[in-house]
Amino acid sequence: MSNEVLSYGMVGGGIGSFIGDVHRKAAAFDGKAKLVAGCFSRDFENTRQTGANLGLDPDRLYRTYAEMAETEGARADGIDFVSIVTPNNTHYPIAKAFLENNINVVCDKPLTFTPAEATELVDLAQAKGLLFCVTYTYSGYPMVKQAREMVRQGCIGEVRTVVAEYPQGWLATPVEKSGTNRQAAWRTDPNQSGRSNCVGDIGSHIENTVAYITGLKIKSLCANLDIFGEGRSLDDNAGILVRYDTGATGIYWASQVAIGHDNGLKVRIFGTKGSIEWEQENPNYLRVALVDQPVLIYSRGGGYLYPAAAELCRIPAGHPEGYYEAFANIYTAFCRALLKKKAGLELTEQDLDFPDAVAGLAGVKFINKCVDSSAAGSVWVDLD
């Protein structure tokens, strides 16, 4: 157990924010990172109060992200990385500011509004030699890692078809008009969410989780985006047919009007020799099937897991680890890589096994192509 601890700052996540605390708990979980600076809100009073609650040094609370990036970038003991947990529309300029000040970045997804912006961030991080993590939470689950390893090892043969869904029901009624649901308000607002709500928020998780497990690249897609909620201007349901570069095909369904579902991300991968199924709401298990054999239920922590999955399990099988632990796994992977980098060591592919800016760019492309396809009458569009 290394006892070096990274220091980090946060943009967004002030009082009233939900996701900020999730990031902070995730970053702290394995003791690899300590929050020391913040610009938690456009409202400095909020930042001040949040910082006080968190026991931060008042000198490292900032009125603007730009000031924070510049100041922390200049400090000898400046933050090792920044966590950006603001609404989608601000990711791009904030991330850019910190990269320019030589600060590594962890950023919420979707990375940016446009592929051009995302590409710029990818290139900038690359040019600066900085690490950039996009928090696609679900790739942090041990059983997702196990699925990825199984596909890579050929356990299910060549992938033929993928069926993935992400149903939620929380926007089935117009809660964004209630005045009390802040999340609903900004998610359904194109100014803050961008060109898509449903695909942007959760469809992109399907895209990333499938890509992470299978390594498949989408060649073209045909998307039908629905707006069911009265008065909405952004999608709240989507059906997407997908063709991958290998000839495999896929069907994605994302919905925020699927009453009866809370957060039902489910991915099924069918290959020539077998299949793998994972569900986010019961994330400690994997359903595996091989031709003409009984179905297998893998358990998180089971001794038969691949090392890459086993090492993400902190407690024995049957003791559920959930969302926070998955989130923490992403932060911990990022921090490990960063510690190694700081120590001047070379980073292997395995060290870099966290969702990065390139994955973030793929997500932004996916979202935009889905909107393009649907807007043109749900025609097939190429990804590149």
Place this chain on the structure above:
Amino acid sequence: MSNEVLSYGMVGGGIGSFIGDVHRKAAAFDGKAKLVAGCFSRDFENTRQTGANLGLDPDRLYRTYAEMAETEGARADGIDFVSIVTPNNTHYPIAKAFLENNINVVCDKPLTFTPAEATELVDLAQAKGLLFCVTYTYSGYPMVKQAREMVRQGCIGEVRTVVAEYPQGWLATPVEKSGTNRQAAWRTDPNQSGRSNCVGDIGSHIENTVAYITGLKIKSLCANLDIFGEGRSLDDNAGILVRYDTGATGIYWASQVAIGHDNGLKVRIFGTKGSIEWEQENPNYLRVALVDQPVLIYSRGGGYLYPAAAELCRIPAGHPEGYYEAFANIYTAFCRALLKKKAGLELTEQDLDFPDAVAGLAGVKFINKCVDSSAAGSVWVDLD
């Protein structure tokens, strides 16, 4: 309990057939129909032996369906109806022959190869005043009936979107080449199956079950049919985006290469007020959700079911009724209607609540449009 029993004949279903025995058990289950005649095979020796095994009068065993239709149509005590359980390619001429001889028809699905043939059968039955049932089994399950009633009563509000799937894994490997899997051989043979294997066999069950539950009509669809099995000429996997006439949308997935699934028909209907979910492999339950309420699990036989569903339950909740019982429900509904008709009584909409030739025609159209769409590059095609 009426004790009048109808007499019927069967075409197909000789020794070596699987589905013939299912039809016979279903027809006999509630004691409404007695098998008295048959042309069980092109091979008369098979017919003779099958008839002997079933204790039939040798005089009512026929060398050809045409002879059977003519002879039985002419007998004073001729069969009340015929069950046609032959491969798809022969449904049309056989059904036509019996209709022309004034004999009511029960026919396996898909009804015919082409919409034109199906239309002809619809018109002929109508002109002759004959009853025509197409055995879409799944509409016979009590919980499917309950779902239909709930949608009709507005329990889930207006339907917004439908997500339905029918995964099987039995054609994941080229079993049709084994020489021992007769079913696989004819299903993958365009001469016997028609233009589609997967959509024709199981995609059409999705189409019918959804239509039965929701009453929605498909306006247009976009289908991607895959052929994954080496050397096959027909589809074994399909993703289909659907638009209904009300503005609702749907996603259908049918697959015969989905290793790990046996016969996983699953239908989910999402409305403005709630949702309903039913799975064929666990058919005695219904998952119902209303906005912001705990999910409800309805049990077959539960005292809270609508009468139309409750009356299909023969035994108390918790005692599973399965495929045979669902199949029997269709035969029993058909026989009840036929008995009423024979008694000169007028048939109500409820009497006619079994899948008929019009439903059969809708299925044939659906199959053909899916093939058309996919062949044109998975473009949107209108149903009419």
Place this chain on the structure above:
Amino acid sequence: MSNEVLSYGMVGGGIGSFIGDVHRKAAAFDGKAKLVAGCFSRDFENTRQTGANLGLDPDRLYRTYAEMAETEGARADGIDFVSIVTPNNTHYPIAKAFLENNINVVCDKPLTFTPAEATELVDLAQAKGLLFCVTYTYSGYPMVKQAREMVRQGCIGEVRTVVAEYPQGWLATPVEKSGTNRQAAWRTDPNQSGRSNCVGDIGSHIENTVAYITGLKIKSLCANLDIFGEGRSLDDNAGILVRYDTGATGIYWASQVAIGHDNGLKVRIFGTKGSIEWEQENPNYLRVALVDQPVLIYSRGGGYLYPAAAELCRIPAGHPEGYYEAFANIYTAFCRALLKKKAGLELTEQDLDFPDAVAGLAGVKFINKCVDSSAAGSVWVDLD
């Protein structure tokens, strides 16, 4: 397929009865037995009407079971066997009468009120060389047979402990006082049910199913029988600790006041190498686990089943077979044995693999010992 059909008669099962129709459908399912005679009720008018509905020869409808036993026993074409589907209190005299007239017997469970009566029937059948089947339905499920075979083959090693339960909720409220629930009225009536309601009706199913799967014999038990329903004199809930002759132990729970459960028989067998779990409400699957391996889900109809289980599956995996089909499997096994016996062939152990009078006796002993134990303050009592 042999085409010889046995003829049988029924005692009980008139209009208003529930279980009579279940037996008739089960007997008819595989075409091995034809109903030709009956004494369906103490009320001859009911018998007459039931017989008419079923199309029976009026000459073979009887006023008393004694007359029926004597007359049918004397006819050259008399019934091959009788099905006794009356309340528990009458099983003994009726079964005895038919055995004495050299007629084979199928009888509902529990077999009799007292072990002495059951022993007498076992001995009488033995002395007469007659077949005697007790319809413990659940042993007719293919996956129960698979479990039995797996235990016999040593797949899970030596059995260490058994945990089995049978929760129902239908007697949670005093429905026996409603005047409309005939079943509840006689089940809670000691004159008709005997010394126990809950253990007698469903606890005995646990006993039989466990014994059938494992072959274990109970050496001693400690039972706590509860009466929760106001005004009841018989148990409606029971917890039972069990010691088997091998040193293995068990825990049984039976309840009729377990709101939320319909008919939840569930048996779990834990051995030195693995475990097996089966649930009646989802009967087409078996959950199997081996040390340190992923859990396995076996599917009814899967190609990996033992032949003894596979041959009980009429339709492919994923097409649910339920309660009727299990019941039919018992009738069919009994009929096959009887046909073989009539043909003068020797019966193997496999031919006799249906629940017999010896199993019935074991059940009666179990019930009585549970009552004895509980009455004495829930002390341990030996079975023999």
Place this chain on the structure above:
Amino acid sequence: MSNEVLSYGMVGGGIGSFIGDVHRKAAAFDGKAKLVAGCFSRDFENTRQTGANLGLDPDRLYRTYAEMAETEGARADGIDFVSIVTPNNTHYPIAKAFLENNINVVCDKPLTFTPAEATELVDLAQAKGLLFCVTYTYSGYPMVKQAREMVRQGCIGEVRTVVAEYPQGWLATPVEKSGTNRQAAWRTDPNQSGRSNCVGDIGSHIENTVAYITGLKIKSLCANLDIFGEGRSLDDNAGILVRYDTGATGIYWASQVAIGHDNGLKVRIFGTKGSIEWEQENPNYLRVALVDQPVLIYSRGGGYLYPAAAELCRIPAGHPEGYYEAFANIYTAFCRALLKKKAGLELTEQDLDFPDAVAGLAGVKFINKCVDSSAAGSVWVDLD
């Protein structure tokens, strides 16, 4: 959000320990407690290294718990509480030492070996006016709290019977002899575990969880403890019949040889009006049933939860919270109470809603009575 943070020390939990890190993560999760002192091992070098890894002040690392208790008790800025995470045999003296030095205590379960020891701790804490928490983890799950509230509100009427189980399979084979499984070695060692392994470790969780949800007190019990593992001297499986003071009954099953189960704590409560079921491996849901109604599935985070449960949910329904979060809830409740106490405020029953020393004593009694009962031939023994 209060920003005052308590300081605490830990006894046990050095390098090589599993549960120490769980406690530390749980204590840190909601930011209410900061680790500042420790005696992590009998081996001071381990303590020193552990302390260094955790960034602790070397001056607050101790060679013995006695020294730590005395020194910290004497410091003006001494620890607010101690966490005791050593094997069972040492809980009593350690807890006593800290109480005597006026330090509040959090202690792992089972609290002590004997009821006398536990009673002494209860009395001592009471006399000193100190808070004492015993970490029965499962009472920290939001859905367990919801179940408790539902029972208290009368949602399921009066409790009639309880069926609870805790199957694990990790001791199915003699892993304690492997030399590498430290946990197995001490659990099966009477010197470290006490008179019981299986009941002590997991049976006591059943006892506590049921008591917590229902408020029922056990009047008497009849336990059968098995030793299946070769060469073991302590139980690894147990069946327990229970009678509560209200006349309700219960059945508990705990096992460490139940192959196929990881950590399957499951509690079912049946009342006159309804039932509640909760499973630890899928802890974010509650299965609720009311007489003659469809079964309800409650979801953690659902808007219909009681406030006491809702406030334990950090993230929306469908985002799984697991073992760590439940553990953290216990620490957080304890810390909140302690902060309030330090502020001189009066503590309400709700403030004290965490498992305390009285619950710990109940557990120790339960364990001992189970052993007594079994040793005497599985006879009924009274709890008091």
